[in-house]
Amino acid sequence: MGRRSDHSRAELREIIIAEGHRQMENVGFAHFSAREVAKRIGYSIGTIYNVFGSYDELISAINGRTLDLWRDYLESRLEGAGGDRLKLAVDAYFEFAVVHRHAWAALYDFRLPDDIAPPEDYLEKVTAIVRIVTREVARALPEARTAEAEPLARSLLATVHGHCFFTLNGTFRILGERDPLSAALERVSDALARRT
Amino acid sequence: MGRRSDHSRAELREIIIAEGHRQMENVGFAHFSAREVAKRIGYSIGTIYNVFGSYDELISAINGRTLDLWRDYLESRLEGAGGDRLKLAVDAYFEFAVVHRHAWAALYDFRLPDDIAPPEDYLEKVTAIVRIVTREVARALPEARTAEAEPLARSLLATVHGHCFFTLNGTFRILGERDPLSAALERVSDALARRT
DNA sequence: TAAAAATAATAGACAGTGTTCAATTTCCAC
DNA sequence: GTGGAAATTGAACACTGTCTATTATTTTTA
Numbered sequence: 001m002g003r004r005s006d007h008s009r010a011e012l013r014e015i016i017i018a019e020g021h022r023q024m025e026n027v028g029f030a031h032f033s034a035r036e037v038a039k040r041i042g043y044s045i046g047t048i049y050n051v052f053g054s055y056d057e058l059i060s061a062i063n064g065r066t067l068d069l070w071r072d073y074l075e076s077r078l079e080g081a082g083g084d085r086l087k088l089a090v091d092a093y094f095e096f097a098v099v100h101r102h103a104w105a106a107l108y109d110f111r112l113p114d115d116i117a118p119p120e121d122y123l124e125k126v127t128a129i130v131r132i133v134t135r136e137v138a139r140a141l142p143e144a145r146t147a148e149a150e151p152l153a154r155s156l157l158a159t160v161h162g163h164c165f166f167t168l169n170g171t172f173r174i175l176g177e178r179d180p181l182s183a184a185l186e187r188v189s190d191a192l193a194r195r196t
Numbered sequence: 197m198g199r200r201s202d203h204s205r206a207e208l209r210e211i212i213i214a215e216g217h218r219q220m221e222n223v224g225f226a227h228f229s230a231r232e233v234a235k236r237i238g239y240s241i242g243t244i245y246n247v248f249g250s251y252d253e254l255i256s257a258i259n260g261r262t263l264d265l266w267r268d269y270l271e272s273r274l275e276g277a278g279g280d281r282l283k284l285a286v287d288a289y290f291e292f293a294v295v296h297r298h299a300w301a302a303l304y305d306f307r308l309p310d311d312i313a314p315p316e317d318y319l320e321k322v323t324a325i326v327r328i329v330t331r332e333v334a335r336a337l338p339e340a341r342t343a344e345a346e347p348l349a350r351s352l353l354a355t356v357h358g359h360c361f362f363t364l365n366g367t368f369r370i371l372g373e374r375d376p377l378s379a380a381l382e383r384v385s386d387a388l389a390r391r392t
Numbered sequence: 393t394a395a396a397a398a399t400a401a402t403a404g405a406c407a408g409t410g411t412t413c414a415a416t417t418t419c420c421a422c
Numbered sequence: 423g424t425g426g427a428a429a430t431t432g433a434a435c436a437c438t439g440t441c442t443a444t445t446a447t448t449t450t451t452a
Contacts, residue, residue, distance in 0.1 A: 009429085030307070033409070044431050046413085055410060109305060111226070111365060118370075126370055154371050155359070155379040162358025163351070169307060174314075174322055175350050183351040190386040205400080229438070240402050241439085251439060 013051055013061075015041055020062040021103065028102040029109040034058060059110050060122055066103045067125035070096050074132050086140045086192075087185055089133060090160055094181050097164045105168065133157055140192055156191060160184050209247055209257075211237055216258040217299065224298035225305040230254055255306050256318050262299045263321040266292050270328050282336045282388075283381055285329060286356055290377050293360045301364065329353055336388055348387060355383050 007015065020037045034055055038045045052058040077092040078085055097104040112118060130153060137156060138149035163184035166172045172180050203211065216233045230251055234241045248254040273288040274281055293300040308314060326349065333352060334345035359380035362368045368376050 007429095012429090035409070045410085046431055047429080049411070050430075105307075108361070108365060111301075118366075123370055126367070130371055151373070151379065154362075154368065154373050155383060158358035158362045158368075158376070158379070159355045159383055160358070161362065162354035162356070165304070165361070166350075166354045166357065169304060170314075171322070172350065172354075174319055175326055177347070177350050180354070183347065183354070186390075187351060187355055187383060187387060190390050191383060193390070194382075194386050195389075203400090208400090231438070242403070242442085243401055245440070246401075 009051065012043075012047070016043075016048060016051060016058070017061050017065050020058060021065045024062050024066075024106050025100060025103045029059075029106040032059075032106070056112055056116070057119070059106070060112070060119055062103075063107050063110060064119075064122050064125050066100065066107060067122075067129060069100070070104075071125070071129050071132065074129065078132070078136070084140075086136050086188060089136050090185055090188060091181070093160050094164055094167070094184075097168060101168055108165070130154070130157065152191060156188055159187050159191075163187075205247060208239075208243070212239075212244060212247060212254070213257050213261050216254060217261045220258050220262075220302050221296060221299045225255075225302040228255075228302070252308055252312070253315070255302070256308070256315055258299075259303050259306060260315075260318050260321050262296065262303060263318075263325065265296070266300075267321070267325050267328065270325065274328070274332070280336075282332050282384060285332050286381055286384060287377070289356055290360055290363070290380075293364060297364055304361070326350070326353065352384055352387060355387075356380050359383075 016037060019041050020032075020034075023037055023040070024032055034048050035045050038048050048058065052061065073096050074089060074092050077088055077095075081088055133156070134149055134153035137153040138146055141149055141152070163172075163180045166175075166177075167180040177183065212233060215237050216228075216230075219233055219236070220228055230244050231241050234244050244254060248257065269292050270285060270288050273284055273291075277284055329352070330345055330349035333349040334342055337345055337348070359368075359376045362371075362373075363376040373379065
């Protein structure tokens with residue numbers, strides 16, 4: 001068969017990412033298959049390679065979708081909220097990871113070869129999430145410490161990530177940790193309470 | 197061919213783990229191949245399955261080896277050290293991860309199916325490392341807070357892990373973080389300085 | 393010592409995977 | 423209509439993990 005032209009390249013790209021993301025949510029990175037995605041949307045494997053060029057770019061696009069959803073979820077949970085917004089952000093971080101555990105894990109299971117840089121728009125999606133956290137950290141910090149917001153946001157992101165990761169990968173279960181979220185929140189408040 | 201009897205099962209197991217670990221260090225989890233390991237030690241793929249039963253158990257054994265080395269490295273760096281031993285432990289944590297980056301990453305890249313528990317001796321190896329950290333946290337804590345040592349050690353492990361992970365997976369490079377180790381150490385000292 | 397049992401090791405078959413690419417069909421503009 | 427551009431295919435390739443019947447060697451037993 002040849003050109004069906006049911007879809008423009010852009011439309012098809014969207015269809016593949018949508019189905020790819022669905023697959024990633026269902027089976028996880030280890031069992032993800034580009035062939036399976038092709039089969040499900042009624043295209044052949046060759047088409048996926050025509051559109052994305054490589055497996056790595058396909059995964060990057062799917063992970064990019066996950067980042068978009070994550071950012072949107074963070075923003076929606078924070079929208080118009082008062083009180084302890086930073087706690088809310090940490091809650092939302094955990095919630096998203098738990099609900100979309102496979103897709104979330106794929107963000108970290110997948111690594112590009114060392115000599116290949118991530119796509120530009122992927123970087124932008126990562127920094128978009130970090131900007132949200134930085135904004136909230138700046139809000140929570142006394143004015144005298146506003147300058148710390150950026151590095152502190154990065155560090156707290158890593159801190160919360162560590163707790164979230166150990167929750168989902170089973171490490172905390174092995175160690176008998178019952179309330180990882182509270183532990184993460186304690187580390188956050190420790191950093192905010194820091195006397196400089 | 198049949199029985200060559202060059203090695204007992206136990207010896208062969210050791211040979212496979214050693215070569216497997218070497219491969220893991222070199223190519224990383226994504227490109228690891230049980231067949232390649234078999235080829236390198238001059239055995240056929242079937243033998244590996246006879247010895248380990250499955251791919252998952254092979255990887256668990258290799259990761260177990262990594263945990264052993266990690267524990268030994270931690271202990272050797274701490275042995276007889278005075279001063280800020282907790283800082284030393286965090287340094288050693290990072291150092292090991294950086295030097296053995298592929299093998300270290302494999303500890304987290306690999307996850308057993310949800311319904312299958314890790315081998316008993318793997319759990320013991322994990323807890324052995326946590327015991328070391330717990331001991332050092334207890335030492336660093338004022339006596340009145342000794343009871344906190346266990347949960348705090350878990351939380352600080354997650355904290356340091358997050359920083360280490362973001363360092364090695366490139367997230368911190370994207371975000372412009374230049375000194376992740378110092379950031380991790382700050383979070384640790386924040387937690388120790390906590391007023392309860 | 394001869395037969396039986398246990399152990400060690402093999403290699404091929406199977407069903408998957410990512411990747412490539414020449415061939416094919418369809419659409420659109422002229 | 424016709425030519426060229428765009429879209430799509432599917433077979434071929436070199437891998438992967440997994441399973442299992444078969445074979446060769448040792449060790450044990452009788």
